[in-house]
Amino acid sequence: MKAEGKQAIWKEYQKEIADDKYFYVRSCVRQNFFPGSETTFLRILREELGKDIYEHACHTTCTGIGYHGDIVPVDTMMTVVARQFAMMTEAGYENLVPSCITSFGIYTEVMDTWHHFPETEQKVRDYLWKATGREFQIPKNLAHASDIVFKFRKEIAAKAKYQLINKETGKPLKVVEHIGCHYAKMFPDKGIGGAEYPYVLTGMIEEWGGEVIDYPERRHCCGFGFRQYLVQANRGYSMSCSHKKFESMKPYQPDLILTNCPGCPMFLDKWQYAIAELEGKTYGANGQGIPVFTYEELAGLMLGYNPWDLGLQMHQVSCEPLMDKIGIEYNSETKYHDKNGNSLGVPEKPTVLKVSL
Amino acid sequence: MKNFGFSLSKDRQIDFDKSDKRIMDFVKIEEPTFNICIACGTCTATCSAGNFTEMNLRKMITLIKRGEITGVRAELSKCMLCGKCSLACPRGVNTRNVIFKINQALEKYSL
Amino acid sequence: MNRKRVIVIGGGIAGMESAANLASMGYDVTLFEKSQELGGHLLGWEKLFPTMRMGKDVVKFLDKGVHLAKVNIVKNSNITNASKNGNLFTVSCGDGAKYESEALVLATGYDIFDAKRKEEYGYGIYDNVITSAELEEIFLSGKPLLTTKGEIPKRVGIVHCVGSRDEKVGNVYCSKVCCVTAVKQSIEIKEKIPDSNVFCFYMDLRMFGMHFETLYKQAQEKHAVNFIRGRLSEACENMDGSLLVKVEDTLAGKPLRMSVDILVLMVGMVPSEGTKKIGTMLGMNFGANGFLKSQDQHTMTSISNIPGAFFAGCCGSPRTINNVFADARSAAMMTASYLEAYDIEERITYI
Ligand code: SF4
Ligand code: SF4
Ligand code: SF4
Numbered sequence: 001m002k003a004e005g006k007q008a009i010w011k012e013y014q015k016e017i018a019d020d021k022y023f024y025v026r027s028c029v030r031q032n033f034f035p036g037s038e039t040t041f042l043r044i045l046r047e048e049l050g051k052d053i054y055e056h057a058c059h060t061t062c063t064g065i066g067y068h069g070d071i072v073p074v075d076t077m078m079t080v081v082a083r084q085f086a087m088m089t090e091a092g093y094e095n096l097v098p099s100c101i102t103s104f105g106i107y108t109e110v111m112d113t114w115h116h117f118p119e120t121e122q123k124v125r126d127y128l129w130k131a132t133g134r135e136f137q138i139p140k141n142l143a144h145a146s147d148i149v150f151k152f153r154k155e156i157a158a159k160a161k162y163q164l165i166n167k168e169t170g171k172p173l174k175v176v177e178h179i180g181c182h183y184a185k186m187f188p189d190k191g192i193g194g195a196e197y198p199y200v201l202t203g204m205i206e207e208w209g210g211e212v213i214d215y216p217e218r219r220h221c222c223g224f225g226f227r228q229y230l231v232q233a234n235r236g237y238s239m240s241c242s243h244k245k246f247e248s249m250k251p252y253q254p255d256l257i258l259t260n261c262p263g264c265p266m267f268l269d270k271w272q273y274a275i276a277e278l279e280g281k282t283y284g285a286n287g288q289g290i291p292v293f294t295y296e297e298l299a300g301l302m303l304g305y306n307p308w309d310l311g312l313q314m315h316q317v318s319c320e321p322l323m324d325k326i327g328i329e330y331n332s333e334t335k336y337h338d339k340n341g342n343s344l345g346v347p348e349k350p351t352v353l354k355v356s357l
Numbered sequence: 358m359k360n361f362g363f364s365l366s367k368d369r370q371i372d373f374d375k376s377d378k379r380i381m382d383f384v385k386i387e388e389p390t391f392n393i394c395i396a397c398g399t400c401t402a403t404c405s406a407g408n409f410t411e412m413n414l415r416k417m418i419t420l421i422k423r424g425e426i427t428g429v430r431a432e433l434s435k436c437m438l439c440g441k442c443s444l445a446c447p448r449g450v451n452t453r454n455v456i457f458k459i460n461q462a463l464e465k466y467s468l
Numbered sequence: 469m470n471r472k473r474v475i476v477i478g479g480g481i482a483g484m485e486s487a488a489n490l491a492s493m494g495y496d497v498t499l500f501e502k503s504q505e506l507g508g509h510l511l512g513w514e515k516l517f518p519t520m521r522m523g524k525d526v527v528k529f530l531d532k533g534v535h536l537a538k539v540n541i542v543k544n545s546n547i548t549n550a551s552k553n554g555n556l557f558t559v560s561c562g563d564g565a566k567y568e569s570e571a572l573v574l575a576t577g578y579d580i581f582d583a584k585r586k587e588e589y590g591y592g593i594y595d596n597v598i599t600s601a602e603l604e605e606i607f608l609s610g611k612p613l614l615t616t617k618g619e620i621p622k623r624v625g626i627v628h629c630v631g632s633r634d635e636k637v638g639n640v641y642c643s644k645v646c647c648v649t650a651v652k653q654s655i656e657i658k659e660k661i662p663d664s665n666v667f668c669f670y671m672d673l674r675m676f677g678m679h680f681e682t683l684y685k686q687a688q689e690k691h692a693v694n695f696i697r698g699r700l701s702e703a704c705e706n707m708d709g710s711l712l713v714k715v716e717d718t719l720a721g722k723p724l725r726m727s728v729d730i731l732v733l734m735v736g737m738v739p740s741e742g743t744k745k746i747g748t749m750l751g752m753n754f755g756a757n758g759f760l761k762s763q764d765q766h767t768m769t770s771i772s773n774i775p776g777a778f779f780a781g782c783c784g785s786p787r788t789i790n791n792v793f794a795d796a797r798s799a800a801m802m803t804a805s806y807l808e809a810y811d812i813e814e815r816i817t818y819i
């Protein structure tokens with residue numbers, strides 16, 4: 001592998017990312033999947049980086065899952081998107097930062113559609129006006145939340161308490177980066193590094209001390225696939241996609257998987273349990289899995305935040321072995337306690353996958 | 358083992374690094390015209406068996422070359438050995454002998 | 469008597485052959501070549517399809533042509549301006565020299581498609597991905613074909629249509645020579661490494677030339693080269709440095725993956741920078757694919773929209789060597805007939 005080759009491609013796919021004054025739009029599913037991630041993002045931006053980031057209580061889903069699942073028609077989707085833009089405009093912001101990759105894909109697609117077919121934009125303006133009496137400006141800058149963390153990766157590294165380094169061996173940890181399909185596969189020039197060799201997560205990993213693994217099935221989808229996952233009978237197909245990736249990455253013995261999409265960490269984490277139950281197969285050391293993180297969680301870990309504030313107790317694959325490798329301090333006693341110290345109950349042990357409870 | 362109501366899907370991808378090329382290797386040596394097939398399908402168009410069954414000589418040759426050999430025996434059993442395919446082939450593939458050799462390989466390796 | 473002058477720009481096959489023909493007809497011909505050597509892309513070829521004769525034989529033939537006919541040769545030329553004023557063409561070079569002529573032949577050829585633009589194939593990123601031009605260089609140098617680890621490849625994959633027939637890179641045309649080049653190079657690989665397996669991944673095999681089909685059959689019959697109909701969606705690097713390629717075997721109707729030790733990309737032809745630069749200076753018309761456009765596809769080949777300016781070879785479209793020879797001679801003929809005041813345009817009865 002020639003590093004210069006990738007660097008040359010990264011140079012070609014740079015993108016404008018606003019510096020401050022962000023209008024943040026949350027994901028409709030991430031707060032269930034990885035409850036600490038979005039809060040951590042806001043905390044890092046406000047407390048570590050001193051940025052102005054605003055969120056609106058009336059913000060809704062972008063309808064992306066319904067749209068990709070063939071339930072929500074395109075006009076409805078665009079009108080809902082227009083409403084989010086209206087709230088941003090009303091709040092006095094111009095830089096839109098979605099937390100979700102599919103939302104990012106949806107906003108990119110809508111803005112691209114309006115650019116090429118201005119009559120569509122006019123139509124949606126009419127719909128929104130009739131339905132809500134609102135008007136909007138198109139965002140001046142659209143960047144995914146992972147783009148923002150990428151932009152400030154060096155600032156985060158400067159404040160970090162830990163690095164992606166094995167404290168025993170002093171060697172960089174081996175990290176698999178998995179990019180959500182809707183980040184750049186539809187619009188390659190909207191993603192940092194493009195679609196074939198995305199740089200957004202790689203940039204963070206390298207800056208924070210780790211080493212990226214380029215394994216053969218790196219570009220394969222995690223298998224979320226919306227309607228595939230939503231129908232129980234189809235879930236095997238969804239799981240098979242993750243399985244293909246695990247099989248391909250296993251020989252490289254990755255220490256962790258880093259993701260930037262709501263679906264990917266969910267499936268790459270949870271399917272490790274399902275595959276272990278169904279096939280008796282696990283992918284980490286000692287019958288454990290490969291821990292999977294969102295970029296906010298990983299940034300939070302590097303900054304020394306309490307892992308249970310980051311929501312790591314919600315992961316299927318235990319994060320403790322990784323934290324031990326890095327030397328991150330944590331208190332196992334409080335793993336399943338709420339803010340007030342009350343026990344939340346301890347999850348059931350899987351039959352095959354080894355976990356730390 | 359748990360029952361989730363779903364399971365892993367079978368991979369449809371031909372994994373050429375792992376597939377079974379024993380029939381191919383055997384036929385290549387025993388009937389070298391096997392190599393010059395251009396997958397034009399003339400044999401299949403005229404095939405006595407192919408008109409009434411799923412038997413497809415062109416596809417079978419292709420699949421054997423990729424090492425995808427499940428079902429070859431069943432398909433081949435439909436061949437009437439009429440030889441029409443040899444007559445039609447524009448490339449001079451000795452298809453009838455190819456079929457004999459595939460059969461021999463099936464026996465040889467008990468496939 | 470003052471001889472009429474012709475400027476020929478580009479010292480590859482097309483330029484050398486049209487210059488030799490025009491000079492042998494008695495014109496005062498000056499041939500400009502931007503590098504220090506005549507021969508163009510042909511200098512990078514060892515053996516030529518379909519006969520496997522040596523490329524340098526053809527270069528010698530061309531060299532002899534320009535020398536016997538006493539063509540004036542300007543090497544290392546850096547043309548800074550080319551224009552037509554009245555009936556005269558003027559070409560200025562970087563060193564301040566100026567040349568004039570009554571007619572001009574553009575033979576600025578093609579460039580090789582930049583394989584880095586097919587990002588998903590990993591050229592310039594993965595160690596063992598090379599282009600057909602680089603493979604030819606290896607043959608020419610007499611060095612063995614080895615992986616970057618220095619091992620003899622057991623499996624070589626050859627990808628057709630890289631940068632051709634591909635809207636994604638903006639080139640919708642067929643480059644014509646790469647299918648048969650793939651066949652030729654597979655045979656050469658098998659001759660050098662008989663134990664290797666060679667796989668060609670193609671969309672269509674375009675064996676249009678006389679004897680091309682014979683070469684193809686020879687590749688199958690004598691060398692057991694494998695042909696898989698399907699275009700690569702991507703190549704990835706395996707842990708050991710080999711490449712995992714993904715393709716649909718469209719004849720089997722199934723996706724397929726396989727590892728190859730070396731992956732060769734059959735890079736196509738694109739309009740050269742020189743063609744774009746000098747064609748634009750002269751005000752020549754370009755076709756939709758960026759090659760020079762003739763006055764009529766069927767009847768006015770080699771004839772540009774500028775009276776007295778003609779073109780030959782791959783600046784007009786991808787061509788094989790024998791097609792370039794024919795085209796160069798035809799361009800020379802059209803140039804000469806223009807200088808003798810033959811008005812071919814008068815024959816046009818259609819619009
Ligand atoms: S010999 Fe068999 S394969 Fe050939 S045409 Fe007859 S039935 Fe078909
Ligand atoms: S007719 Fe001959 S060349 Fe054509 S597919 Fe059949 S065996 Fe192959
Ligand atoms: S000659 Fe063959 S490889 Fe080259 S562009 Fe045409 S079809 Fe593709």
